[in-house]
Amino acid sequence: MKRRNFIKNTALYGIGLTAVPAGFSAILKSSKMSFEPICIATWRFPNASQRAGELLEQGASALDAVEQGVMVEEANVKNSTVGKGGAPDRDGNVTLDACIMNPQGDAGAVVYLKNNTHAVSVARKVMEETPHVMLAGEGADQFAREQGFEKEELLTEDSKKAYTEWLKKKEYKPIINIENHDTIGMLCIDQNGDIAGACTTSGLSYKMNGRVGDSPIIGSGLFLDNEVGGAVATGMGEAIMKSVGSFLIVELMRQGKTPQQACEEAIYRIIKQNPNYKDFQAAFIAMNKKGEVGSYCIQKGFSYMKFRDNNNENIKSAYYLD
Numbered sequence: 001m002k003r004r005n006f007i008k009n010t011a012l013y014g015i016g017l018t019a020v021p022a023g024f025s026a027i028l029k030s031s032k033m034s035f036e037p038i039c040i041a042t043w044r045f046p047n048a049s050q051r052a053g054e055l056l057e058q059g060a061s062a063l064d065a066v067e068q069g070v071m072v073e074e075a076n077v078k079n080s081t082v083g084k085g086g087a088p089d090r091d092g093n094v095t096l097d098a099c100i101m102n103p104q105g106d107a108g109a110v111v112y113l114k115n116n117t118h119a120v121s122v123a124r125k126v127m128e129e130t131p132h133v134m135l136a137g138e139g140a141d142q143f144a145r146e147q148g149f150e151k152e153e154l155l156t157e158d159s160k161k162a163y164t165e166w167l168k169k170k171e172y173k174p175i176i177n178i179e180n181h182d183t184i185g186m187l188c189i190d191q192n193g194d195i196a197g198a199c200t201t202s203g204l205s206y207k208m209n210g211r212v213g214d215s216p217i218i219g220s221g222l223f224l225d226n227e228v229g230g231a232v233a234t235g236m237g238e239a240i241m242k243s244v245g246s247f248l249i250v251e252l253m254r255q256g257k258t259p260q261q262a263c264e265e266a267i268y269r270i271i272k273q274n275p276n277y278k279d280f281q282a283a284f285i286a287m288n289k290k291g292e293v294g295s296y297c298i299q300k301g302f303s304y305m306k307f308r309d310n311n312n313e314n315i316k317s318a319y320y321l322d
């Protein structure tokens with residue numbers, strides 16, 4: 001079906017629906033109606049949103065699109081905060097955190113995963129092939145081997161060099177928007193109007209061995225409800241976890257807030273909880289079932305990608321601190 005023939009997502013809500021009731025979803029599914037697909041993703045990763053967006057245009061599911069989209073950055077060795085080439089912890093271990101959610105609300109996550117570039121794909125296998133939601137460390141690695149993922153070295157020449165340099169001073173100081181903030185979180189709506197999300201990261205550079213951030217924590221780094229919308233986070237995981245920000249945003253959207261209003265409220269909570277909020281970045285992006293998008297963060301400098309109607313753009317986020 002051609003896009004011009006699509007019934008635009010917004011039109012479906014013109015009659016005042018803020019969430020699609022189960023019965024209405026069933027009618028939509030059984031009819032030939034189709035939604036205009038959308039992908040949004042944290043930071044400026046045009047190749048990732050392009051990949052996901054093109055897949056959606058071809059009719060892929062939101063779940064496949066978010067997985068394939070974030071995999072682009074996991075494989076990008078120039079990105080020092082996701083997948084292969086991600087900065088190690090202070091003991092030299094590269095450990096990845098990732099999670100994924102499907103429109104049914106199922107979730108899979110891995111934490112402290114070594115030796116696998118595509119943490120998001122291992123997380124998807126956890127969701128689909130195990131009775132669990134999250135696997136950690138050695139067990140996650142063992143499970144990845146059992147699922148046929150080959151063992152890989154994640155430390156690259158460049159990340160080793162940067163780590164060797166860091167060891168000279170061993171100074172642990174997250175740099176706002178730069179050194180520690182390039183996690184990719186992605187939300188997609190497919191042609192059925194279903195939402196899926198994924199989040200993947202190597203976490204904070206030179207973190208303590210064993211540290212896990214918000215990115216793989218369902219409700220913190222990612223949350224979605226297919227009746228309402230979804231949210232993903234990036235930035236200082238410790239602050240995001242304390243506020244369970246992504247869950248909060250989805251619940252606020254359920255109560256009628258726009259994605260923008262909900263993201264702002266979640267950032268205000270973080271500011272209230274953390275007197276040192278000027279020293280770190282935290283950012284959220286969100287999307288509701290209408291395809292409306294919002295974003296808010298503490299510091300200037302955060303942006304996100306939006307792919308819609310073959311247009312892949314980078315959008316500067318509104319922020320709290322002037």
Ligand code: SD4
Binds near residue numbers: 081202215238
């Ligand atoms: C973490 N939230 O591990 C991640 C870091 C991040 O962009 O978002 N970097 O705390």
